[in-house]
Amino acid sequence: MASTVTSEAAENPQSSPRPGYGQLLRTRGAWTFLLPGFAARQPFAMLTISIVLLVQHTTGSYGAAGAAAAATGVSMALFAPYSGRLADRYGQRAVLIPGVLVHTVSGLSLTALALAHAPLWALFAAAVPTGASVPQVGPMVRARWGVRLQGSPLMSTAAAFESVTDELTFVFGPLLATALCTTVTPSAGLVTEAALTLVGGLLFAAQKSTQPPVSAAEGGHARVEHTSALRVPGVRVLIVTFLGIGSVFGGMQVGLAAFTESIGEPGLNGVLYGVFAAGNMLSGIVCGAIAWKAAPQRRLLVGYTGLALTAAALWTAHSVLLLAGLGLLVGMCIAPALITGYTLVEGLVPAGARTEAFTWLTGAVALGQAAAVTVAGQLEDRLWDGAGFLVPMAGTLLALATLVALRSRLVPPARNRTVARGVGHRVPVTVD
Numbered sequence: 336m337a338s339t340v341t342s343e344a345a346e347n348p349q350s351s352p353r354p355g356y357g358q359l360l361r362t363r364g365a366w367t368f369l370l371p372g373f374a375a376r377q378p379f380a381m382l383t384i385s386i387v388l389l390v391q392h393t394t395g396s397y398g399a400a401g402a403a404a405a406a407t408g409v410s411m412a413l414f415a416p417y418s419g420r421l422a423d424r425y426g427q428r429a430v431l432i433p434g435v436l437v438h439t440v441s442g443l444s445l446t447a448l449a450l451a452h453a454p455l456w457a458l459f460a461a462a463v464p465t466g467a468s469v470p471q472v473g474p475m476v477r478a479r480w481g482v483r484l485q486g487s488p489l490m491s492t493a494a495a496f497e498s499v500t501d502e503l504t505f506v507f508g509p510l511l512a513t514a515l516c517t518t519v520t521p522s523a524g525l526v527t528e529a530a531l532t533l534v535g536g537l538l539f540a541a542q543k544s545t546q547p548p549v550s551a552a553e554g555g556h557a558r559v560e561h562t563s564a565l566r567v568p569g570v571r572v573l574i575v576t577f578l579g580i581g582s583v584f585g586g587m588q589v590g591l592a593a594f595t596e597s598i599g600e601p602g603l604n605g606v607l608y609g610v611f612a613a614g615n616m617l618s619g620i621v622c623g624a625i626a627w628k629a630a631p632q633r634r635l636l637v638g639y640t641g642l643a644l645t646a647a648a649l650w651t652a653h654s655v656l657l658l659a660g661l662g663l664l665v666g667m668c669i670a671p672a673l674i675t676g677y678t679l680v681e682g683l684v685p686a687g688a689r690t691e692a693f694t695w696l697t698g699a700v701a702l703g704q705a706a707a708v709t710v711a712g713q714l715e716d717r718l719w720d721g722a723g724f725l726v727p728m729a730g731t732l733l734a735l736a737t738l739v740a741l742r743s744r745l746v747p748p749a750r751n752r753t754v755a756r757g758v759g760h761r762v763p764v765t766v767d
Contacts (some may be wrong), residue, residue: 360490368479368545373500375472375535378528380508382407382469383704384608385516385524385586386445390458391592392521393449393646401589401712403449403458407466408585408705412698414467419474419694427475427546427690433534438468442529446522454579466701470536473501474693475546482547494678498670499619509588509608568744569683570692573676574699575737576639580669581703581731583646587611587662588710590649590723594658603655610659614666615673622674631675632745638671639738643731650724665727669695679745703730 359365383404391400422430445461480493515523587608595604629637645664652658680692707730711723 356492356496359489359496362483362489364483364545365480368476368539368542369500371477371535371538371542372472373504374531375470375539376501376504377508377511377535378532379469379473381512381524381528381531381649382442382465382640383585383708384509384592385512385528386462387511387588387592387708388516389449389521389525391448392516393452393699394455396716397712397714398587398716399455399706400457401710403445403462405709405726406459406462407469408701408708409670410463410466411469412466412702412705415469415471415694415698415701416473418692419691422471422475423547423690424479424549426549427478428540428543431470431475431536431540434468434470435533435540437464438470438536439529439533441465441468442525442532446525446529450522454690458738462551469701470532470539471690471694471697472536472539473497474690474697475539476500477693478546478547478690483545490678490681495619495622495674496676498622499616501673503616509604509612510606513604513608518537533750567683567692568741569679569685569746570695572738572744573679574695576635576672576676576734577696577699578703579639579731579734580642580672580707581700582707582734583665583669583707583727584700585641585704585707586711586723586730587649589708589715590726591658591662594714598655607659607662611666614663614672616666617670618667619670619674622671631679632742634679635672635675635679635709635745636738638668638675639735640671642668643728643735646727649719649727650722652724682711683745751765 349354360369386404386407387397387400389400390403391397394400416429418434441461441464445458445465448457448461474750477494477497480490480497484490485495512524515527589609591607592604595607645661645668647659649658649665652661676696677693680696683692707726711726714722714725
């Protein structure tokens with residue numbers, strides 16, 4: 336009898352009034368896409384830092400390294416939403432397989448060009464397809480959760496779990512990339528990133544049974560499902576919000592690399608960034624375990640205010656311990672903002688456009704990171720060691736001002752009115 340109850344709870348998550356990680360992970364079919372999805376996510380956290388370390392080594396300039404990494408980030412940010420839209424329309428497998436192959440080839444080409452001391456324009460030529468073809472595994476996993484948990488209060492828990500998973504990759508990814516680049520060879524980070532993308536991406540694409548159905552198969556709702564997520568006002572506000580989060584990631588990567596280089600301890604770069612990511616991961620675990628009563632819009636405002644305040648203090652740190660402590664606090668403030676932003680998508684965006692919406696947010700983080708890497712690199716070259724930390728301060732404060740001014744757009748429109756209150760899935764009221 337006990338096993339029967341457990342099985343029913345796993346297949347019907349809404350039967351439990353208290354959603355939690357254990358129940359989420361017992362969802363039928365979850366592990367078939369979680370494990371390969373985790374492997375396929377690792378390269379995303381390694382790409383930017385691997386480019387920065389390799390190009391800085393071959394050129395001696397953080398400005399050139401930041402520009403090359405920025406070209407990758409910008410192209411990813413621009414192409415990611417279209418990748419998500421194609422996945423919504425034609426299926427994730429149809430987008431993943433060619434994307435993985437292109438990314439692997441272009442990433443290896445970028446590595447070879449950097450080692451050959453090719454001019455910056457040649458690095459850009461390879462960086463653009465490398466970024467444009469980055470597999471959008473995180474948004475695809477979130478979309479798969481949406482299919483498995485439709486109508487379940489576990490959706491909020493799934494959003495938190497995905498944020499924790501993302502940050503777990505940002506704990507191990509930069510550590511692995513930095514260790515490879517500093518102890519093996521400067522090109523080892525990008526080579527490993529390409530190999531993991533190929534293997535992990537193909538394994539994830541092979542999980543056909545859990546991918547969301549294509550939008551074209553949804554009959555009379557096709558016109559609604561094909562509507563671009565960018566037309567939703569709340570999504571545009573979230574994009575600006577996530578741009579600010581991206582500025583933290585980019586500014587931290589360059590600022591930490593320059594700071595540790597200036598004190599003669601480049602190996603500490605990955606450790607300090609890992610502390611920052613660990614704070615993000617730990618706070619994400621806590622957020623997912625809490626049954627929130629406050630509205631997600633309010634939680635986003637509170638969390639983002641904390642992020643802006645802590646990020647504004649980074650540039651004042653002049654010791655490893657102080658920088659580690661501030662980095663931990665900044666990381667702890669990022670997770671609530673990310674989790675709440677992704678959770679808001681459920682009420683704002685039609686089901687058939689959610690992969691696209693998730694990729695817009697992921698792309699916004701990448702674009703903010705790319706811009707931050709470029710500006711922070713220039714500041715490090717022209718000003719003092721650690722000047723790159725000014726970028727997270729400016730990015731989060733500007734995004735917070737936008738969020739406060741346009742917070743009303745994060746309220747779901749009338750067509751998504753709910754028939755029941757609570758954390759998780761909202762049942763839309765049909766409006767004829």
